[in-house]
Amino acid sequence: MWAFVIDQFVLEDQASLFVGDLAIQRGYGVFDFFKVVNFVPVFLDEHLDRFYFSAKEMRLKLAYSKDELKKIIFELLEKNHVSDTGVRITLTGGYSQDGYQLSNPNLIISLRSFNPPPENQLAKSIKLITYEHQRQLPHVKTIDYLMAIWLQPIVKQHSADDILYHQNGIVSECPRSNFFIVTNSNKIITPSKNILKGVIRTKLIEAAVTKYEVEERELSISEIKNAKEAFITSTTKSVLPIHQIDEYVFPKENKVTALLYLLLEHSQFLQTQKV
C-alpha cells in the first residue's frame, strides 16, 4: 500500500516520521478523515476545508494548496487501486529543533480501511455513558484523543460502546462523533458549543431541516433523559441509534432516526454517483 509522507509517495514500510516530530514529542497535530466510495471521495471539499481550518487554528502551514492536495489524494488513490477505503490526512508540528517550538509541519496521507455501516445499521444501536470532560480546543480536529483512549476500560466496565462528554451536566459530543436527540414533539436537538462540527453533523442538519424543527443549542443530561430517540453521527458510522445512556433506556422505536439515516445515505449516494 502506498502512502504520502511529507513530500513524496512511499510504500508502507517507508511511511515513518523521525522521533523528533512534535506529534511524538508533544502530541501536536491535526487530521481529517474521509470515506472513498466507488472511487469517489465523499464530501471531500468539506473535509479539506475543515483540515485547512484546523491547520490554521494550530498555526501549521501546509506546503500545498487545496487543489495540489486534492491532486496528491487522487494520485494516491490511483496508485493503490482501491474503490472503497478511508483516507486519513495528518499534519504534525514537524521536526522541532528544541522539541517545543513549531517547525515546518509534516504531512501524512494514508489509507485506512474501515467497516462501512452494515445493511442492518438501524437494527444495531449503542449504549453510551456520560463522563465529565471538555476536550481542549474542541473546534479543531486535533490528534488529542488521550482521554478517549484512556477511558476505554471504563466504557467496557459499563458494557457500553462509547462516551458522551459533558461539563456540569451540559453535554457536548462523543470522542469521535456528534450527538443528537429527538424530543417527544419530534424536535431534533444537538449541542452547539464546545464541539467539533462534524461534516456528517452538518449534512444531517441540512437534511433534517427539510422535515423537522432543528435546534442547535445547549443540551443538558436531564433533557436527554426525556428524549424519545437519540443518535450519533460520524463519517465512519453515518447515523447510529442509541438505546441507552447511563441508566436511561430509550423507547424502542427509532422512526425519526431511521428517516434521517435514509435521507443522509441518499445524499451520500448522490455524491458518489456524480462521477
Next chain:
Amino acid sequence: MWAFVIDQFVLEDQASLFVGDLAIQRGYGVFDFFKVVNFVPVFLDEHLDRFYFSAKEMRLKLAYSKDELKKIIFELLEKNHVSDTGVRITLTGGYSQDGYQLSNPNLIISLRSFNPPPENQLAKSIKLITYEHQRQLPHVKTIDYLMAIWLQPIVKQHSADDILYHQNGIVSECPRSNFFIVTNSNKIITPSKNILKGVIRTKLIEAAVTKYEVEERELSISEIKNAKEAFITSTTKSVLPIHQIDEYVFPKENKVTALLYLLLEHSQFLQTQKV
C-alpha cells in the same frame, strides 16, 4: 548520535516510527526527561519511577524491567560518548491495528542537549501570565502539550516567558515546571493538586523543610499577588526566580529563592560526584 527505538540501538537517521503509531495518530504517549552531568544521570531512579508510574497509569506495558532499562540507558550514553546531556524516554501507544486500540507500546530513548542554567541563573528572572486551563490527567507525564504550544503567541504578545495555569483562580503549575511562592513570613507554598509532581519539586521541598515552613496546598492568584518571592522548578531550569505575574511585579530581592537554589544545586552536585 545513537538512539534506542523499540528494541534496538539505531543511528539518528534510523530513529523513526511508522505513521500508524498512536502518538502520531492520537497523541497517546508518556515520557520523562533527566539530565546527565559529568557522565552521571541525575536523580535517575526518581525519573524512572515516575516513568513507570506514567506508563502504568496510561496502560502502557514496558517490555523492560527498570534494571534492564537502566542498562540500555548507560549503554546508550557510552555509545554516544557525551558527559553532559539530557535524556528523553518516550513510550507511545504503539502500532494500533485500528488506529484507536492500544497496542504494544513503542519505546524511544534519545539524547537531547539543552542549555544548563547559566552561572548567573539567579540574576535572570522570568515573567508569567496566568491562563485558565487544566491539563488532562495532570498527575501523569503525558506527551500532551497541545495547549502549551498553542499558547506561545499569547505568551510573546504579553512579552512573557511562560504560562501559569489556573482554574477558577486556583493556580496549578506551568506547562513544564512547578510553581512556588515565598510569603512575607518566609513560608514556602506550592500547589498540591492537579499538577505533575516534578522530581525537582520534591527535591526542593526536601531541601526547603530543613530551613523553612513548607505548605503543599491550594493556592489562589490573589494570594500569589501578596507574595514576596516566586519561582519555578524543573529539571532543565533548576530554580528560576519570577519577577512578574500578569501585572503584579514582585519585590526585587530573592533571598529565599537564592538559598533554595543553592541547596538544590548542592544536592545535585553531591549526586554527580558519587561515582
